[in-house]
Amino acid sequence: MIVKLNPNKTYPILKNHKILLSEHLFDVSPLNEGKLEFIVINGNSHNKENSVRKITFDSCDVNLITVGRDKSSSICLKDKGFSKIHSSFIWNSDHKYWELRDGIKDKPSTNGTWIYAESSFEICDDTIIEVGSSKLKINLFENQF
Numbered sequence: 001m002i003v004k005l006n007p008n009k010t011y012p013i014l015k016n017h018k019i020l021l022s023e024h025l026f027d028v029s030p031l032n033e034g035k036l037e038f039i040v041i042n043g044n045s046h047n048k049e050n051s052v053r054k055i056t057f058d059s060c061d062v063n064l065i066t067v068g069r070d071k072s073s074s075i076c077l078k079d080k081g082f083s084k085i086h087s088s089f090i091w092n093s094d095h096k097y098w099e100l101r102d103g104i105k106d107k108p109s110t111n112g113t114w115i116y117a118e119s120s121f122e123i124c125d126d127t128i129i130e131v132g133s134s135k136l137k138i139n140l141f142e143n144q145f
Helices: none
Strands: 002-004 011-013 017-021 024-030 035-041 053-058 064-068 087-092 097-102 114-116 127-131 134-138
Touching: 024 097
Parallel strands: none
Antiparallel strands: 002 114, 002 127, 011 097, 017 024, 017 114, 024 035, 035 053, 064 087, 087 097, 127 134
8 A cells, every 4th residue: 555645744764664756666764873774766767867776864964854856955866757855854853763754844745755554554634545546535534423
């Protein structure tokens, strides 16, 4: 199942996750001592610049990682399917883990950030899930009885 992230929330990266941005698949893994490792896998390899690569970031050096087509992005991929800043990873120093957000601050991406939900995943109002070729939108409401 693939889940579209709510752009108004951040999601903790506590284990290995597969994240889909545009047609690109990212394998994101938290490592010891605040490090975050990305294996960037290109979904459409028209450009050698976008080939598979491994990048590690350390919270001691950086507390915000951005992914997008903007030249200033931490991970910059030249693909029209990407927003300028498509997703961001923020170091939560209180809880000592990285958090994932669609877009940056109050500006969501155009096409959304999708994560492969391998086990349980927190569902909130307006969550969109994709199962096979079907997309479902979850609307939460209180029982009126």
